[in-house]
Amino acid sequence: MVSEEIKPKKQRDEECIINCLPGELIERIFFKLPVSTLLRCTGVCEQWHKIIRGPQFVTSHLQHAPHYALLFFPQESVSGEPHPADAILIDEAWSLSTYAVPVIGPDDFLCGSFNGLLCLYTKSSTLKIANLATGEFLHLEKPVKNLRGDHFLFYNFGFHPLTKEYKITHLLGDSIEGRPRPHNNNRFSVVQVYTLGDEKWRDIKTPEALSLNCVKNSGAVTIDGTLYWLIEDVVASWQHAVMTFDLCGESFAQIQLPATKPEDFAAGGSRRYWIREMDGKVCVATAQTCPSLPRWLVGKLQIWELENKTEQRWIQKYNIQYSPDYIPGPNLVHGDKIILQRCDGNLYSYELLGENFNTELCKMAKLLDFSPHKPDNMQSYICVKSLVRLDVYKKTAIVRRPKQREGWELKKWEAWEHELSENERMWSDTHRDEHKETARAQRYRMMINNLLPHILDDTIRQEISMNINQISPNFPDQQPRPIRRLNWVAQKQDLQNLNARMKKYNTIMKATDEVTSSIISMMGGAIEDQRASSSNAGISSHNLSEADDDVKTLIPESLP
Structure with missing residues (x-):
C-alpha cells in the first residue's frame, strides 16, 4: 500500500x-x-x-429507483424448436432494453418480483432468488421434491412492508387418495410458506379446498404484503370471489366482488376473469371470449379496482370499448399507458382517453414483435433495479447448490449457442472484408493516379480523374460488438442488421468493381491508341509498355 x-x-x-x-x-x-x-x-x-x-x-x-415494466417470456417450443426464456425491460421513457438479464436462465419461469429481486422457478429441485441488477443469486430447496403436476403459477413471491420480510408461497395440490404423491391438479388445501432466511418451509391450511384451475386461469398478485387470487363462488353475481392471504399474520380472508354483474355482449362467449395490479392497487379485469376462438376476446374490457379493502368497496376503473386479443399480467399499466397484446404477434402501448370509467384506446404505439413466443404466455411485472443483498440469507439450511447441469450448459441449447456463434463469425467476416476492400480501393486510387500522366488524351484523363473518387467503398462505421448476450428482440434486430449490412456490402462492391473495370478499360484503350499513334510516328513506345504493364496488374485484383 x-x-x-x-x-x-x-x-x-x-x-x-x-x-x-x-x-x-x-x-x-x-x-x-x-x-x-x-x-x-x-x-x-x-x-x-x-x-x-x-x-x-x-x-x-x-425509494428513489425508477420503475421498469418487466416483460417475461418463458421457455417454449415452437415447431419443435426450443426457444429460451427471456425478458425485456421498458423504462419510464418507453425505451426497450437491449441485453439479456443474466440471472434468468433459458429454462427459468418467473414467479414474482419485489424490490429488485426475482423469484424464478427452475425445472430442477430448487427455486432461484436473484437480484436483477447486481447478478447476485441463491438457490432454495423446493418444499416438495419431484412433485408431479407442479407449476410455476402455484408459486408467488412477496414482501411485507411492516415486517420487512420476503416470503415465497406455494399452493400445494391435494394428494390423490391412495397415492402419497403426485397431487391432484384441481384443488389445494395447504399453502406452503417460506420466509427468506428461515430454515424450512411451513404448511398453512386453507379454510376450505380451493381451485388450482382458478389460479392457473386468472393469476395471483401480491400487493402490500397480501397475496390475492380468485376462487369459485357459484352464488355470487360474478361466480367468483377474491381470497387473500396476509404474509404477516399468515391468515386468510375473503373479499366479495362488485354486486353489479358485468354486462354481456350478445355475440360473445363465456366470460374470463383476471386478477391484476394497476398503480399498486388490486384490480379484476373481465371480458368475454370469442365463441369460435376461445383464446380471443370480444366486447368491452371492464376493469374494477378494490378501493377499500376493509369495506370491500370496488369502483369501476376502466370500461374499454374495444378489448385486446390477450391481456398480459400481473400488471397492465406502466406509467400512464396500458400494455396490451394482439394476435398479430405484436405488443402495443395505448393511452387511455375518456371520462369517468368509459375509456377508449388511443395513440397506439408498437413496442415489439414477440414472435415466435406465444402471446398468452407473456407475464409483466413492475420492477426496479436495487442494491438489496442476498448474502445474509446464504447460510440457511434450505440453500442448495444445483446438483445437475443447468441453463446454457444443457445439450438442448447447443444448437442455439452455435447459431449465436455463427452470427458473430459472420459479423467478424463482414468487418474483415470491409476493411480489406477499403485498403484495396486505396491502392487502386494510388496506382491509377500514378498512371494518369501517361494518358495524353485530356478528355479521357479528365473523365478518369472524375471517376477515381468512386473507387472508394463507403461502408458504414464499424461499431464494437456487444460483449454481453443480447435479449431475443435485440438478437432479431441484430440479425436483420447483419443481413442488411451483407447486402449493402455486395451492392457497394458491385458498383466499385464496375467503376474500376470501366476506368481500366478506358486506360487500356487510351494506351493502345497512343501506342498505335507512336508506332505510326516512329516514336519509342517503352514508356507506354511500362504503363500498359501497370494497367494489367490492376486487372486480376480488381475483377472478381
Missing part, C-alpha cells in the same frame, strides 16, 4: 476534498446513479463502500 508521504500532493488534496464532503451530499449524488455505476463506486474508497452498502442507503435508494 502506498504511504501518505510518497503519494503525490495533488492526489492527497483530492482525497481530502472527497472525504470532507458531507455524507448527505454524497448520498444525494449517489441517488442519481444507476446500480451498475454504484457497484463500481464501492471500489473507490472505504467511505463510499460503507455508504453504498449500508442498509439505510439501500432502502433510500430503493
Whole structure:
C-alpha cells in the first residue's frame, strides 16, 4: 500500500476534498446513479463502500429507483424448436432494453418480483432468488421434491412492508387418495410458506379446498404484503370471489366482488376473469371470449379496482370499448399507458382517453414483435433495479447448490449457442472484408493516379480523374460488438442488421468493381491508341509498355 508521504500532493488534496464532503451530499449524488455505476463506486474508497452498502442507503435508494415494466417470456417450443426464456425491460421513457438479464436462465419461469429481486422457478429441485441488477443469486430447496403436476403459477413471491420480510408461497395440490404423491391438479388445501432466511418451509391450511384451475386461469398478485387470487363462488353475481392471504399474520380472508354483474355482449362467449395490479392497487379485469376462438376476446374490457379493502368497496376503473386479443399480467399499466397484446404477434402501448370509467384506446404505439413466443404466455411485472443483498440469507439450511447441469450448459441449447456463434463469425467476416476492400480501393486510387500522366488524351484523363473518387467503398462505421448476450428482440434486430449490412456490402462492391473495370478499360484503350499513334510516328513506345504493364496488374485484383 502506498504511504501518505510518497503519494503525490495533488492526489492527497483530492482525497481530502472527497472525504470532507458531507455524507448527505454524497448520498444525494449517489441517488442519481444507476446500480451498475454504484457497484463500481464501492471500489473507490472505504467511505463510499460503507455508504453504498449500508442498509439505510439501500432502502433510500430503493425509494428513489425508477420503475421498469418487466416483460417475461418463458421457455417454449415452437415447431419443435426450443426457444429460451427471456425478458425485456421498458423504462419510464418507453425505451426497450437491449441485453439479456443474466440471472434468468433459458429454462427459468418467473414467479414474482419485489424490490429488485426475482423469484424464478427452475425445472430442477430448487427455486432461484436473484437480484436483477447486481447478478447476485441463491438457490432454495423446493418444499416438495419431484412433485408431479407442479407449476410455476402455484408459486408467488412477496414482501411485507411492516415486517420487512420476503416470503415465497406455494399452493400445494391435494394428494390423490391412495397415492402419497403426485397431487391432484384441481384443488389445494395447504399453502406452503417460506420466509427468506428461515430454515424450512411451513404448511398453512386453507379454510376450505380451493381451485388450482382458478389460479392457473386468472393469476395471483401480491400487493402490500397480501397475496390475492380468485376462487369459485357459484352464488355470487360474478361466480367468483377474491381470497387473500396476509404474509404477516399468515391468515386468510375473503373479499366479495362488485354486486353489479358485468354486462354481456350478445355475440360473445363465456366470460374470463383476471386478477391484476394497476398503480399498486388490486384490480379484476373481465371480458368475454370469442365463441369460435376461445383464446380471443370480444366486447368491452371492464376493469374494477378494490378501493377499500376493509369495506370491500370496488369502483369501476376502466370500461374499454374495444378489448385486446390477450391481456398480459400481473400488471397492465406502466406509467400512464396500458400494455396490451394482439394476435398479430405484436405488443402495443395505448393511452387511455375518456371520462369517468368509459375509456377508449388511443395513440397506439408498437413496442415489439414477440414472435415466435406465444402471446398468452407473456407475464409483466413492475420492477426496479436495487442494491438489496442476498448474502445474509446464504447460510440457511434450505440453500442448495444445483446438483445437475443447468441453463446454457444443457445439450438442448447447443444448437442455439452455435447459431449465436455463427452470427458473430459472420459479423467478424463482414468487418474483415470491409476493411480489406477499403485498403484495396486505396491502392487502386494510388496506382491509377500514378498512371494518369501517361494518358495524353485530356478528355479521357479528365473523365478518369472524375471517376477515381468512386473507387472508394463507403461502408458504414464499424461499431464494437456487444460483449454481453443480447435479449431475443435485440438478437432479431441484430440479425436483420447483419443481413442488411451483407447486402449493402455486395451492392457497394458491385458498383466499385464496375467503376474500376470501366476506368481500366478506358486506360487500356487510351494506351493502345497512343501506342498505335507512336508506332505510326516512329516514336519509342517503352514508356507506354511500362504503363500498359501497370494497367494489367490492376486487372486480376480488381475483377472478381
